[in-house]
Amino acid sequence: MLDIAVAYRRYQFIGDEFLTWLWYVIENDPRRLNKIDTELASLEIGSRMVLANRHQKDSGETVTIKGEEANMDEGLVALRKGAMVAEVNLVYRSGDNEWRFNLKGESLNFSSLKVPETGKVETQEDIEGAIIEKVFLCEKVINLINNLFHYFIKLRVSNDWSAKTVPAMRKWITPS
Amino acid sequence: MGFLSPTVSITRYRVEGQLPSPVNEHVTEALKKNTIHEIDNDAGEQAIGWTSFDAPYQPDFEGSRFVIDTLWVFSLRIDKKSIPTKVLKKHYNMEVTQRLVESGRDYLSKTEKKQLKDHVVTVLNTRIPATPNIYDIVWNYEAGWLWFFSNLKSANEELETLFTRSFKLSLIRMFPYTAGLNAGLSGPDKDCLDQLKPTLFME
Numbered sequence: 001m002l003d004i005a006v007a008y009r010r011y012q013f014i015g016d017e018f019l020t021w022l023w024y025v026i027e028n029d030p031r032r033l034n035k036i037d038t039e040l041a042s043l044e045i046g047s048r049m050v051l052a053n054r055h056q057k058d059s060g061e062t063v064t065i066k067g068e069e070a071n072m073d074e075g076l077v078a079l080r081k082g083a084m085v086a087e088v089n090l091v092y093r094s095g096d097n098e099w100r101f102n103l104k105g106e107s108l109n110f111s112s113l114k115v116p117e118t119g120k121v122e123t124q125e126d127i128e129g130a131i132i133e134k135v136f137l138c139e140k141v142i143n144l145i146n147n148l149f150h151y152f153i154k155l156r157v158s159n160d161w162s163a164k165t166v167p168a169m170r171k172w173i174t175p176s
Numbered sequence: 177m178g179f180l181s182p183t184v185s186i187t188r189y190r191v192e193g194q195l196p197s198p199v200n201e202h203v204t205e206a207l208k209k210n211t212i213h214e215i216d217n218d219a220g221e222q223a224i225g226w227t228s229f230d231a232p233y234q235p236d237f238e239g240s241r242f243v244i245d246t247l248w249v250f251s252l253r254i255d256k257k258s259i260p261t262k263v264l265k266k267h268y269n270m271e272v273t274q275r276l277v278e279s280g281r282d283y284l285s286k287t288e289k290k291q292l293k294d295h296v297v298t299v300l301n302t303r304i305p306a307t308p309n310i311y312d313i314v315w316n317y318e319a320g321w322l323w324f325f326s327n328l329k330s331a332n333e334e335l336e337t338l339f340t341r342s343f344k345l346s347l348i349r350m351f352p353y354t355a356g357l358n359a360g361l362s363g364p365d366k367d368c369l370d371q372l373k374p375t376l377f378m379e
Contacts (some may be wrong), residue, residue, distance in 0.1 A: 002370075008353065011353035012352065014352035014356065055374070079377055080378055082378050084377075104327075106351065106352070108188070108350060108352060108355055110184075110185060110186040111327055112183050113183060113184050114183045127230055131247070131249055132244065132245055132247075134179065138184070142188065149356075149359065150360065153355070154361065156372065157368035162375075166375055169377055170377055173377055
């Protein structure tokens, strides 16, 4: 295996491509998400998306789109210029529960993860139950991202990526 | 408490390797051996060690309190002293002046200046308390995963160093490449992963 620091830098584009593909699937093929997570009610782009153009070494242009009802056209324009999704805020719903979190492409790190509300911790005895409940809730969204990434990486190393997925994504990016 | 806060940040790891049996006792000993030690009354600038999740300022790993269901829950604590630049400058200048008066000389050599600065830092470090930073950890040994509740690069690096030293296991951070290798790809597909080049979506 490669040195970890080298692998991190060399393959950070895979994470950006994953988030870009995920945006494409959310917009164009949401039913595919249900095949990956049978308990999924919905997965949506949330209040923030960062697009970065890593192909332009000099400028390193970054576009940030913010707001619950943000117009994502600016993001598509950035994709046309060669940018990729570098970070995204996602809203995941399953049953009556909702998770909100930021996912970073280069690291696949979760930040600002808000899971469904758990019972209040008032005594020392409550802590154990709260931990088990919180682990369960975190694990649910981590498993979602794991399953989505596993699906993506299998697609990414297959012939279908360049034969079917890339042309379909280009069509989505290109204005009609 | 970080982990039980309304919002959290998570860096995910895969843990590879086997602990000697009985594992709970082995982990207890490793945690005890590498527990954070207080540096408030000594000259140490930084201390890094494990602490209890529910009592981060009174670490106690007796009685396997860190075992919850199938999980091990504990914390990494990094205590650091930070001397304000202006305070350091003031005390250093005072020491330099005193040394010049005592020696009757007009100047100090580079080595003397460095020694004085080190002395001032040591003296000041014994007088200021360390600032503790606590990062929670949830480790599922059976499933081979560990969650670290911070995305801070420096904290993650300290975790990786201390974890390897304490438990003699491999802690592999999950980012796109390592996550790809753990995605159940076949041998040829893993070779494909190594050869991947960025896709250009623009025509």
